Structure formats: C-alpha cells, structure tokens
Amino acid sequence: MVDKSMATGVRIKKRRSKEGNYLAVGTSRPEVQLWDVQQQKRLRNMTSHSARVGSLCCNHYLLSSGSRSGHIHHHNVRVAEHHVATLSGHSQEVCGLRWSPDGRHLASGGNDNLVNVWPSAALEAGWVPLQTFTQHQGAVKALAWCPWQSNILATGGGTSDRHIHIWNVCSGACMNAVDAHSQVCSILWSSHHKELISGHGFAHNQLVIWKYSTMVKVAELKGHTAQVLSLAMSPDGATVALAAADETLHMWRCFELDPAWRREREKASAIKSSHIHQSIC
Template identity: 75%
Template sequence: MAQFLFEADLHGLLKLDTPIPNAPPARWQRKAKESGPGPSPVGVSPMKPANRSHSSSKTPSKTPGKSGSKIQNTPTKAGGDRYIPNRSTLQMEMANFLLTKENDPAEESPTKKEQQKAWAVNLNGFDVEEAKILRLSGKPQNAPEGYQNNLKVLYSQKMTPGSSRKNSRYIPSMPDRILDAPEIRNDYYLNLIDWSSQNFLAVALDNSVYLWNHASGEIIQLLQMEHPDVYISSVSWIKEGNYLAVGTSSAEVQLWDIQQQKRLRNMTSHCARVGTLSWNSYILSSGARTGHIHHHDVRVAEHHVATLAGHTQEVCGLKWSLDGRYLASGGNDNLVNVWPCTQGGGGDFAPVQTFTQHQGAVKAVAWCPWQMNVLATGGGTSDRHIRIWNVCSGACLSTVDAHSQVCSILWSTNYKEFVSGHGFAQNQLVLWKYPTMTKVAELQGHTARILNLTMSPDGTTVASAAADETLRLWRCFEMDPIKKKEKEKANSAKSSIIHQSIR
C-alpha cells in the first residue's frame, strides 16, 4: 500500500501542467495582486497568450525585481503610436521663415567678405577668389600691379618663339628689274633721275635725257645737248608730271613739255652748274655750285624772283616740303638750311633753322609725308650719319650711324619707314623703321656706289641709279591687297569730296 502511494506522489510531481503546491506565486500572479482587487486569473497558463484587450492591459514601466512607482500608460486613441507635438501659431511662422531662408543663396555681409579677402592676401599673397590656377580657355589673368611671384610662374601670356608668327611683310631681296644706264656720270653732287606722277622715269646719261615708260617699257630720248662738253647735271618733274626741268653744267635751267617733246623756255641766272632742282607749284628752285639758290617763277618772263644765300659751297640737296611751307637745302659745306616760303621783314630770305651737326657734305634731304615738320638728312663719307630733325623746334629727334656714305633718302607713303642709298663699302639700300630707327632690310646688288633714289607714283617701287651704270627697281614697299583697296577707297572718297566742294 505504501508502495502505491509513493508512485502516486511521484506521478503527480512529474505532471507539468498541474499547479505545484507550496510553490511561490508566478510573476503574473504577483502583478495581478499588486494591481488591485479583481478576479484571480487562476486558470490562465503563463506560457499561453491571454486574450487581453489593449484597454485593460497595463505594461510595467521597469523590469521585474526593481522597485518603482511610476507606471506609463499606452495611448487609448486610434493611431496613438505617433508623437504629435503641440504647434502654436508663432512656431509655424518661424518654421516658414526657416524653410524660406534655406532655399535662398547665402548672403554674407561686406565686412565678412573683406575680412576673408584680407586674410587670403596676407596668407597667400593674392586673393583666392580672383586667382584661377587652372583654366580651360582664355588668357591667364594679369598679376596685380607691383606683385612679384617668388615661385617664378611657369606660364606666360606670350607665345613661344617657335610658335610666334612674324608680323613683318615679305620684302624681295632681288630687284624686280635691271636697266642699263651707260655713261651715267659718277658724281656724288648731281641728281640724275626722277619719277613722274604719270609713271615716266627720267634719266640723265651724260649729255642726254631719256624717258622710260614704266607701264609699256617704251624708251624715248627727250633731248641731247648741242655742245659735247655740256652735260646734264639735274632733272626734276613738276607735280602734275607734264613738265620736266633740266639743269645743265652750263648754268642753264631748261623747261620741257613731255607731250610735245619740245623745250618751252631756257632760264639763265646762275653762273655755275645747277646740281639740284625742286618744284613748289609754279616756283622752281635751283641750287648751283656757287652755293646760291634761285627761285624761278615759270609763269612770267622775268623768272628769277629770289636768291637764297646760305651756303658757301655747292648746293647738292634741295627739297620742298609737301605743304610748301619750307625748303630744305644741303651743301658741300656740311650745312643744312631750312628756308621759309615767304620773304622776311627786310625783303630778304633768311633760314629759319641751320643745322651744323653733320661732318660731311649733305646731299640726302627728305621730308616726312605724314609729319610735315620732320626732316631727314644724310651725310657723306666724312659723316655717314642719318639725322631726323624737327624744323619747328630745331631739335634733333634721332641719329643713326649708317657706316657708309649716304647718297639719298626717300620716305615711304605706304609704311612708316624710309629707305637710304649708300656708297662704299656695301653699296646697298637700307630700309629703316621710323621712329625706332631699326633696320628692316638691306638690299644688295649694286657693284658701285649708289648715286640717286626715286620712287614710283604708287609708292611701291624704288629706283636706284648707281655708278655701275645700272638702274635697279626694288619692290620694297608693296602694299597688302586689303590695305591697298582701303587706301584706294579713301582716296576716291577724298577726291569726290573735293569735286563737290569745287562745284
């Protein structure tokens, strides 16, 4: 019997679903007792979920075993799992302001920008906002004035020498044409060639004068002196190109009509050879070996209207300015005189300027075509210098050593340059840039000294006569086709304005 009771007790202990007698109450039972009076959920198993509603359920605020009096209740309304703050009207306006300001670009006060710029300049030496180190296109910005980069900037705005393009034009080094000039007199003091506005080149060969038509190539013998001992010492065209003045070794000045090829008059007033001539409208000025200059009015019978006495030796250079205000004369006495076109108060002509800086005979005299008061002069073998003068102030603007005898000077009408002809030792033509006085080119080919230079009416070709009895034509002032068209349009517009004013 006792054995059966022991087995019954053991079987009861092994049953897990029956309540254990004298065991401590479960946690849910303790919670039910602490929450207050109510029906005891004895029949509810702790391992099975109970059918409790949210309204009657209460969650503990703390873990079991820890004392606490605060209990948090769950929301009782639908959708109570979200936290909805209390929004007042002031908070809504503030939120709207903040959202609007967030979308606008940030505005900084000028003082803050100035502070940042000052800091950048002090720290880096330049403003960071303005300095762009890497650029996809465009030129690099220039550094501020007075700024020195200690790091030696490795780039430059200028092109490299290999890729740089020269702006200088092409100047042929060989003459365009070579003409024979037999028996041309090798005399430094004579002026034996001149080019007319009608494109005729006059050349004095001993006792004869020949005309060469540049357009057709035709050659005409205009005159030959009757006496074999008399030779031609100078020639000069009038501006219109229809009359040619001829000076002779017998102290005569002749005037010839080209169209009719006959002599119009013979003017005698000098007592020695006439080595140079120059026109100013209807006034023909002639310089003689005696050092005197005569003015001839070719319209009247009494042609000799004035005498200029300013040289003690032969006058070998004579040129009127383009505006007709001044006459420049150079002589074998190393002097350069600048004469006015009108007489002085006493009725005599006196030079307004006299330049004595040359140390040799001055044959090369030429007026600048775009600065009427600028005169270029060149000295002979003892001087070999080219000087530029301002005849109004009497100042010498620049001087260059040509290293050889200067025989002639011509200003270009197409470029701001002039060309000079030289004697021993190179016998070359030299193109000079004005006012820098730098050499543009040297044209060599003559085997003896150059005697005279003259320019074509279009200003593109220079003719040189030399003691090697040749004439050489150099196309050294050829114009760019685009610039040539622009110049022709400007000249045509100018001429149309003149015709309208005359009408």
C-alpha cells in the same frame, strides 16, 4: 629728251613737275631749261646762275635751283622775269634741294656740310634760314620730308659723315641720328608705312630700310657695284626704283602694297572687266 649735241660736256640735273607734264634741266653752262615732256620740246632757257646748276626742286609754279656758287635761285616759270629771289646760305655747292609736301619749307644741303631750312615766303628781315643744322661732317645731298608729318626732315651726310639725322624743323631738335656706315646718297620715305629707305655709296653701295622713329634697321639690300645716286617710289608705294653710278636701273619691292591702293586697283579692274564683257555681249 635732250639731244646729244646739247648734252655733250654738260652736267645735267633733271626734275619733273608733280603734274608730270614738264621737266626742268640744270646744266653747267650754267642755265635752267624747261621742257614739255609730251611734245619733247624745250620751252625756255633761264639764265641767272654764275656756276653750274646741280640741284632742282619745284613747288607748283616756283622752281628752285641750287648752284655750285652756293646760291639758290627761285624762278617763277609763269612770267618772263623768272628770277624772283636769291637765297644765300651756303659757302659751297648746293648738293640737294627738297620742298616740303605742304610747300611751307625748302630744305637745302650743301658741300659745306650745312642743312638750311627756308621759309616759302620772305620774312621782314629778308630771305634768311629758319633753321641751320651743322651736325653733319660731310656734304649733304640726301634730303627727304616725312609725308605724314610735314615738319619732320631726314638728312644724310657724305663719305666723311655717313650719318642719317631726323629733324624737327619747327623746334630745331635732332630727334634721332644713326651711323649708316656708308656714304648717304639719297633718302626716301615710305608713303604708307612708318619706314624710310636710304641709298648709299662708299663703302657698301647698299639700300637700307629703317623703322621710324627708332631708326632700327629693318632690312639691308646688297648687290650693287656702285653708289646709289637717286631713288623714286612707285605710285602704289610698294616698289622703289633706283639709278646707280654703274649706269644701271634697279627695281626693288621694298614695302607691302597699301590696302587702300589694292582695293582701288581691284575695283578699277572689275569695272574694266565688266565693260569688256558688256562689249562682247
């Protein structure tokens, strides 16, 4: 998607839109690029940051980018004057960004060990965090919103912290915290089961499946030689894909297939078979 000459010496962070048609790329030039996935064509460059862009997250037409300067910029990708807001709540690099499923809140994690929760629209006093969580003792890159409770946020800390926290962002309460015994690089909730999975770096480079809300360990998946950088869930909610720092991709069957998805798939398969039979006849 990005040609080699442009990628040389550039720190790239990618984020796909929910529709899957567009790809946002943050670089250390610094700029945010928008690409058309199907046409493999760069649509525009958005230059508003003063330092490298290491985190991205989209909420419909609003693209949020986090910078090494500690600032978060909101970009309205539909208009020429794309930079519509600046959020200043971190004193060091913004390591992670995640919009809630309902689009009401944006969570940001920083190298300053802070987690901020921002409203989707400016308050009368301006852009200020609704909540700031200070309990982590390491950089916060891992952020994930619960898919069935929009006010529940999971966060994970870096090597000097190693903890996963579960927050109620409305009340500001920490509902649970667990020592994962490894750097927490990524978190992903199951879409069909009350469980979540975390990807880790130093010292064990493992995956761990946790039961929500007790945070009891369900399973530990080992065998990786470097830190787990990112996780993605398959559409059926059963398989987790991960990218590791050893430049490998792995697929893990972590969860049972959702019965509703299985029924839909069997129904679609039956319809397809029926059409093929009719065509043969």
